[in-house]
Amino acid sequence: MDPLEVYKVEAPGEEFGAAKYREIILDILQDLGLVRSIGRLYVYIDIEKPYFAVYGMLRGSLPPLRVGDVADVVRTQEGYQVKVNEEEHLADMLRVLWEKYGRDKVEQPDRDLLTISSDVSPADLIVTDVDAEFRRDLTDALIRIAPEGFRNRRNEMTENSFLFIASEETITPELIEEVREKIRGMENA
Amino acid sequence: MLEPVMFTGGVYKHDLVIELVEDLGGYLLQKNVTQSEVILLLLVPAEDLRILEDLTKELRGELTRAPLAGTEVAVVTPTLAIHHLPHTACDVAEYLRRNGAKSNMIGLARGVGREIAQINEYETALINEHDAAVFLFGNFARCIIKKEELYKGINIPVVVTGGPEIPKGEMPYAFEYVSSVGRIAHRSKKANEIGNLDRIIAAVGRALDKMRADIEKDPLTTSxxxxxxxxxxxxxxxxxxxxxxxxxxxxxxxxxxxxxxxxxxxxxxxxxxxxxxxxxxxxxxxxxxxxxxxxxxxxxxxxxxxx
CATH class of the missing domain: 3.90.1070 (Hypothetical Protein Ta0175; Chain: A, domain 2)
Structure with missing residues (x-):
């Protein structure tokens, strides 16, 4: 069973290729752990022109990760003490804290403990923008998925959808319009 | 007639095998020692194979036929990018190796795309130094047919692999076409995927037999x-x-x-x-x-x- 709500792949005249690309796309999205964030996926491949298009709907965006989400912040006499719970974010957090308070104000007496000599709470500082990271990973996945020879690429990302087109030829406004038309056809089918 | 075989066994006393093969007038092609195991590629006179089999049994080793031993096979992909490597290409190369061939992986500089795919004189000459070549292509029939340009100028037999079924008549320059391989994004592990690798090996075997038959018409001065x-x-x-x-x-x-x-x-x-x-x-x-x-x-x- 597909983990996606709707997943359609069409390649007129190349039924085998369409079925195979279905597998490839799922394999790559699973490898990169992106499957759960994508709701619907439409893929249209025209090998005559040739071009490769993917249109996807995202499952809502994730809020950015703040210091308070990954660590316990406690007020102390000198300032604040931060006890890191999720160590994978430690490097990013340190970078953000250094930027905000300066290196001399941030100390790390223990592996998972930071002290900050300041009166301003770090709890609301953004550690990583998960959504931006997801979009970066998604673009990387799309480039991996598209046939390598299709080097002219266009990637339009909005709040909750993306449209990726790759082609060997120049991507013209007419081509983009044609792709939109095909995708609309698939959505309504 | 020399029979190509592969000996797999412990390092202990494996030199007895080498000595025996030399005494029988055979040859040691390659010796790979991996920690406590040794793999020997050997050419042994067919009539004396029994003696080697007995010694292998005594040493608790394993003797298998390696039909591709003594040959070099090129595994050619359109480029070395993540789209083509590692899965299919490495599986094919490894399988060739297991059957005794020396496989070399070659990624073309500009082999990608349908209209823009090309091969240069150096790459052609390099592939021609081998005994056979396996070209790994993708999943679209029209692209595979079009990419014939890449191996048109190659003199050795070329086994082409790809996804869809394509009638042989569409690809006059290929020695053989092996279908249902194509581009995949995972290692070959299912029974049918392993079966495909066997079909590639069989095709390469036939290509090499053809080369041998051609050479036989005007035999080499020495082996x-x-x-x-x-x-x-x-x-x-x-x-x-x-x-x-x-x-x-x-x-x-x-x-x-x-x-x-x-x-x-x-x-x-x-x-x-x-x-x-x-x-x-x-x-x-x-x-x-x-x-x-x-x-x-x-x-x-x-x-x-x-x-």
């Missing part, structure tokens, strides 16, 4: 393993080559992994018991691979002798 043995004996520097396989055998000669500039005179001067020098019965030329030396044994029609 490549014999040249290998003589070079190993008379050019001691070969022991200092860092390659895992310092002399790789081809059907028509061998690739000696020593720099051509420094060693071609020494290799040419290698003398056989019959009193002839190697340079009298073979062409010694620089290889396209690194700075290696290529030996191409001349056929009987050019030298007038066979030994």
């Amino acid at each position: 490549p393993p014999r040249v290998m043995d003589a070079v190993r004996e008379q050019v001691p520097d070969i022991e200092r080559s860092y390659s895992p396989l310092p002399i790789a055998l081809n059907l028509t000669g061998c690739r000696i992994k020593l720099p051509y500039e420094e060693y071609h005179d020494a290799i040419g001067a290698v003398r056989f018991d019959e009193g002839v020098k190697l340079k009298e019965i073979a062409r010694i030329i620089p290889s396209r691979m690194k700075s290696y030396t290529l030996v191409r044994i001349l056929p009987e029609s050019e030298t007038g002798m066979v030994f």
